Amino acid sequence: MTTRLDKQESALSDDCCSTATDNQNLDSTHQPPDNSAANDANQPLEKSLAVRPLETPRALKHRLPLADQLALQVDKHRQQISDLLSDTPNESQKLLVITGPCSLHDEKAALDYGRRLAALNEQLSDRLLIVMRAYVEKPRTTTGWKGLAYDPERNDKGDIQLGLTRSRALLLNLVEMGLPLAIEALNPMTMLYLDDLISWTAIGARTSESQIHREMISHLGMPVGIKNGTDGTVQNAINAMISASRSHHCLGMDIDGQIAMLDTPGNPDTHIVLRGGRGITNYDEVSIRATLEQLEKAAQDNQLHPKVIVDCSHDNSQKQHERQIPIAMDVVKLRQGINGHKQISGIAGVMLESFIEPGNQGMKGPENDGNLTYGLSITDACISWNQTETLLRELHELMG
Ligand SMILES: O=C[C@H](O)[C@H](O)COP(=O)(O)O
Ligand SMILES: C=C(OP(=O)(O)O)C(=O)O
Numbered sequence: 001m002t003t004r005l006d007k008q009e010s011a012l013s014d015d016c017c018s019t020a021t022d023n024q025n026l027d028s029t030h031q032p033p034d035n036s037a038a039n040d041a042n043q044p045l046e047k048s049l050a051v052r053p054l055e056t057p058r059a060l061k062h063r064l065p066l067a068d069q070l071a072l073q074v075d076k077h078r079q080q081i082s083d084l085l086s087d088t089p090n091e092s093q094k095l096l097v098i099t100g101p102c103s104l105h106d107e108k109a110a111l112d113y114g115r116r117l118a119a120l121n122e123q124l125s126d127r128l129l130i131v132m133r134a135y136v137e138k139p140r141t142t143t144g145w146k147g148l149a150y151d152p153e154r155n156d157k158g159d160i161q162l163g164l165t166r167s168r169a170l171l172l173n174l175v176e177m178g179l180p181l182a183i184e185a186l187n188p189m190t191m192l193y194l195d196d197l198i199s200w201t202a203i204g205a206r207t208s209e210s211q212i213h214r215e216m217i218s219h220l221g222m223p224v225g226i227k228n229g230t231d232g233t234v235q236n237a238i239n240a241m242i243s244a245s246r247s248h249h250c251l252g253m254d255i256d257g258q259i260a261m262l263d264t265p266g267n268p269d270t271h272i273v274l275r276g277g278r279g280i281t282n283y284d285e286v287s288i289r290a291t292l293e294q295l296e297k298a299a300q301d302n303q304l305h306p307k308v309i310v311d312c313s314h315d316n317s318q319k320q321h322e323r324q325i326p327i328a329m330d331v332v333k334l335r336q337g338i339n340g341h342k343q344i345s346g347i348a349g350v351m352l353e354s355f356i357e358p359g360n361q362g363m364k365g366p367e368n369d370g371n372l373t374y375g376l377s378i379t380d381a382c383i384s385w386n387q388t389e390t391l392l393r394e395l396h397e398l399m400g
Contacts (some may be wrong), residue, residue, distance in 0.1 A: 048050050054257075055139075055165075056257050057256075057257065065375050071196065078199050078223065081269075084096055088285075091383050094129045096348050096350075097350055103136070103378065105148060105378050107311065109374055113355060113385065116389075117130065118177040120392060130179075131182045132174060133351070134196070135184050136171070137149050137185075137190055138379055145378065148167050149190055171198075180199035182198070183203070184202040184222070186232065200223050201225070205374070208227055209236045217270065219248075219264040220242070227311065231278050233272070233279045237273075238298050242300070247263065248263075248266075249261065268303035270305065271307040272307065283331055291346070292346040293309055295307070309350060310349075310350050312328045314330070321380075321383050325387060327350075332398045334347060335347040353382045355382040357376040359382070
């Protein structure tokens with residue numbers, strides 16, 4: 001069977017080049033930047049080789065289209081997540097489980113993981129609503145690899161045209177496996193290239209306070225989880241939910257790459273993702289109940305879900321990937337009121353950083369001499385596939 005990734009190369013050589021003839025500037029896109037021109041203060045910005053035009057979102061979506069029946073599948077998955085968050089009877093008994101690599105860097109391994117997850121989902125979907133983490137943009141504390149969409153060849157040169165194409169092709173293949181997908185929406189422009197493929201979106205800890213991100217959420221058509229800040233406090237995330245629930249008039253871009261004024265409808269499907277912060281965890285009963293109390297108050301005057309998902313990684317695991325396992329178990333026991341706990345039905349789900357092999361690796365250096373280990377994260381450390389499968393089966397049991 002020809003997969004979308006097989007088609008991607010010819011798409012790149014055919015359609016991308018025909019786009020280039022439509023756009024005279026694009027030919028220079030793939031040339032190394034001429035620094036003398038870029039540094040010339042008299043050089044008009046738009047003519048500078050440091051500015052490389054990209055294909056428009058419409059053109060990429062046309063080149064790598066989402067079939068109608070898959071668009072319906074994405075709609076159905078978004079609705080299921082929304083129903084779970086709204087306590088709609090058919091979904092409210094389920095646990096949302098967002099699981100997958102910290103970042104996607106190798107298409108083959110990502111598809112391998114997706115296949116395993118899709119097969120496991122068939123066995124567990126009566127009690128778990130499984131969504132694959134399929135992150136192609138990474139926020140960095142300072143610098144570092146920013147994800148497949150920015151630097152697909154991982155050579156620090158950056159080729160966003162190729163990165164967006166490979167990201168869309170990969171996500172399409174994963175959607176074709178029947179999986180709902182989660183990404184972090186980091187740059188609002190990236191979202192225009194990928195939004196139709198996504199069932200759940202995260203706003204990261206580093207951007208939940210940004211007005212631009214709040215406006216973007218207000219315009220998005222899927223449920224959005226907002227992380228607490230890197231300092232561990234949740235008020236920023238609640239403010240983001242309130243802001244995003246409202247309509248905004250803001251600057252944005254349309255699908256043809258035209259800068260535009262947007263009148264956003266407001267997004268009623270937001271919730272919080274607790275990820276700890278500054279070395280402090282917030283997956284315990286007291287922290288979760290305190291967050292839910294704040295959310296219940298905010299929900300009196302605003303359209304938002306008084307629900308939390310616990311990110312078992314990041315500061316909650318103190319970046320020790322194996323800690324994710326007992327954390328997820330504890331959180332689901334709280335959700336179910338097991339072991340003498342009073343049930344906390346405001347816990348909607350858990351998030352896991354999980355890949356094929358346990359741990360992580362540097363991209364370069366003596367550790368791997370530039371030869372990456374297959375299925376091993378190049379950003380945050382992940383639990384292995386075997387650990388993930390065992391954990392998901394145990395969570396399924398707890399949800400019984
Ligand atoms: O989820 C991944 C990382 O925690 C996030 O991208 C920040 O990474 P950094 O602190 O290594 O830059
Ligand atoms: C960057 C991430 O998380 P956070 O925003 O919580 O650091 C992530 O989940 O990949």
